[in-house]
Structures are given as structure tokens and as C-alpha cells.
Amino acid sequence: RYMEDNVEPNLDFSDQMAKAVAVSRLETAKLLSEVSTNIYPFRNILCVQGKLTPDLDNPPHYDDDFEPAFAPSEMRCLALVSHNRMKAVMKEFVTINKNILKKFCLTGTQSTMKMLSEVFKGDSSVVFGPSCTSGPLGGDAELAALLCRGRLGGILFFEDPLSAHAHQADIHCLCRQAQVHNTMICATTTSALMMMHVLRSALQGNGRPELIPSFFFSLKSPAVVAYLGEQEKVIATHSSG
Template identity: 30%
Template sequence: MKKKKNIAIVAHDNRKKDIIEWAEFNWKELIQHNLICTGTTGKLVEDALAVKCLEESVVPPTVSRLKSGPLGGDQQLGALIVEGAVDILIFFWDPMQPQPHDVDVKALLRITVLYNIPTASNRSTADFLVSSSLFHENYQPILKDYEHYIKRDVNLD
């Protein structure tokens, strides 16, 4: 990871207010990085940061927006993680509301663990991530070597 991180930001509908409040609180940290968001969350984050930047006469960041989660945005994000294009995931998911794309959410979270991506699923963890001394520094995560899995013998009987 370079000093300037690629940060993915996602929030389920019942957590969008929380993610906007968090982004507004941490806007000075976030605008120093590249932001990637799913659907509506991206528009809300972009608008919230634009207001903060306007108040402070700072150029707002460009927010790359993917599809909405249920329309494939979670899968797009997972693909970006596999390609090494995401360094951190901030995902405020709603544990009380069933989602039509629960399998995609589970797959996304699995990929973050597989690729050792720092992941925050609530405001406290997200605050700890952005306040870490590593947040604005180069960092090389240790990735598990899955070569043995790739080269395993497969019994076709």
C-alpha cells in the first residue's frame, strides 16, 4: 500500500446516515486518498465531502462510483480487491436487516480476509483505522501464500 490509499466505502440503506456522519467527521483524512464507493453511498459521500471542502476552500476529491450493491457493486468491489486496487474497506452493513444480496456481501467480506484488507464494519473500527499511524504511510500487508492450493492435486474420480 502506498501512502495514498484506495479506500472503498459502502453502506447498507439503514447505515447510510452513519457513513455520511463518519465521512464528514473524518473528511480531512479521507480527501487525501482515492475513494471508491458503491452506488448511492458514493453520491452521498461525494456530496458530503464537497460541502466540507467548500466550507474550507479545499478541492473536493473525486469519488469513483460502482454499481449499487444489489446490482453488482459488491462483486465489482471484490474484483477490485483481487486485482490489488483496494487497500481498505469501510463497510457499514446492517446486521438487523436481511439484504437481497447477502451472498454477495458474504463473498466480499471473505475476499477482504483472503487478501488481508483492513476492514471496518462499524464506526469505532473505522475511526481506529483512519487514526492509525499507518493510515498515511506506506504499508506492506503480509499475504498468505496460496500456492499449495493452486497446485494441489485434484481427484477427478
């Protein structure tokens, strides 16, 4: 594209190509530097592989506080869950994103709720929802029940993918019910960081609730609609018999 927009008749093709490659490399380096600068605060959360080249003289502004368009009481709860190897990362994540997270009614399993109370200690504006028991003792199942009753609008679940879990059935149940009820769920730190931008956009200014519908409405997976239609046919068939 550079060669199309910057034709230099005095240069032969090979020289133009060399110049285009040099410009491309410079622009790529500049882009990577900008990206590195913006994600540098999250380097541990993202566990970035390779070398970052941030501009530390111009750090990005992130997680500025703001007045939300909706109060926590007007939305469903946001649940936070993390496995043992992910708890330190979850705490760092919450600390970095506390000004957006505290706009929601926060719930979660026992150890995560304890961590939240430590991070938000002294902040009377934070609203906490139900504190569930530890995951292996039924905490994930409790969250699944809250979800099914329409009390959860989203889940940040930092699951350890390298460990076996005694309560794997409960974990699967929670994640599956999030799919059944078409509820926002982030299962990686990357998706959770991306979601923070969506949550902020949804709550700033006059608000854009359409960006986070599961915090306001009961939803279903399209597969549920198809399933219910199939069930009606089955019931009708047996009834007519």
C-alpha cells in the same frame, strides 16, 4: 497498588483500605470523564450505551488537516459501503473524518459515492475512484472485482446486522475476498474509528506505510499460501499417476 505505594503507618488496615477505594473511585471517574470527552463527538456513531460525562469546556481537537506523506495516486483506493439503516451514520462518520478520508482515492457503491460528493462538494483536492452501482444491483461484486485486481487497499463497510439482504451472496463475496487478499476491512463503526488513527499515523510526517501495507502491496492470507501448497501436492500426485 495504591496501598503498596502509599503506606500510612498511622492508619489501621481498614482505614487504609477505605482510602484506597476512595482514591480508586476518583481515578476511575477521572478516566471515564477523559474517555467520555474524547468520544463525545462520536456518540451517535458509536451508539454509546449509558451516560457520558464529558468535559465540554475542553473539547478534544480532532481531524486536523495535514499534508500527507503520500498522494492518493500513490496508494490503492479506499472503499466505503453502507446499508440503508447505516447511511446516515456513514455520512456523519465521513463528515467528522473528512480530513483523513480525503487523503485517499475514494470509491464505493452508488448512494455512498453520491453522499461523498455532497460532503466534499467544492473541495478540488478530493480524488474519486470508480463509482460502482447499488449494492443489490452488483455494486459489492464490482468492489470485490476491484479488490481482486489489486485496486483496493481498504474497505469501510457499515453493514446492517439486523436486516436480510437480497444480495447477501455479494456481501459475503466482498468480505471473503478481503480476507483472501489480506486487505484492511472495518465492519463496525468502532473499528472504523480506530482505523482512522492508524491511517493518520501512516500518512503524517515522513509516512509509515508499513502500518497500511494493503494500500501499497498485494497481500494474501496465510491460508492461501497453505492452500496453494496443498494444491501443488494434489497436482503432483495426479501428474505422477
